[in-house]
Amino acid sequence: MRRDPVALAPETVNHVTYHATGSDVFAIDDHDRDAIVAFLGKTVQRYQLDLHDYCVMTNHIHLVVRAPHGNLPRAMQYFLSGVVLRFNRRHGRRGHLVQEPYAPKPILSEEHYLSTRAYVAMNPVEANLVSHPRDYRWCGFGGGGVLTPRPDATIRALVEAQLELRKMRLATLG
16 A cells, blocks of 8 residues: 655654564674665765664664755665665565555654664663663664764763663662
C-alpha cells in the first residue's frame, strides 16, 4: 500500500529509526557496521544533510538528522536501499529487511533534542555491548567526530547522568 509523502520543514531536526524485520539484522559483524556508517557518510554528503547523531545497532539504526534542502525522504530512501542492497548481496539473501516504512519523528524542543541524543548514545550500553558510549565506534558519541561533531558538554553530562542511573538500577536488581 502506497503512503502519501511525508512533508517536513527544512529547519526541523528529526529522529529517524529503522528496525530490521522479525529476527533479521542490519549488521552481522563489524564489517557490516563499518559499511553502514560509510554509506551514511556518503548519503549525508550527497544530500547535504546535517547529521546530529547516529547509532548503528545489530537490528536497528538511529539517526538524528536535519535536511535543510527538504530532501530527507529521498535521502533516507537512498540510504536504506543502499544498506539493504549491500547486506543482501554480501549475505546471499533477497527481499525486504526493514520492518516499517520511513517515518521521521520531528524534534520540536531543546529538551526533546537533548533527551533524544542521550537516548541514541545509550543504545549500545543498554544492549550490553559496551559500558560507555564512547567505546562504541558506530555511533556519534564514540565515532570520534568523523560523521558528527563530538558530543558537547551538555550531551556528555546527560549521558554520564544516565550511566549513573543505570548503575544504580543494576545495583538494586542484584
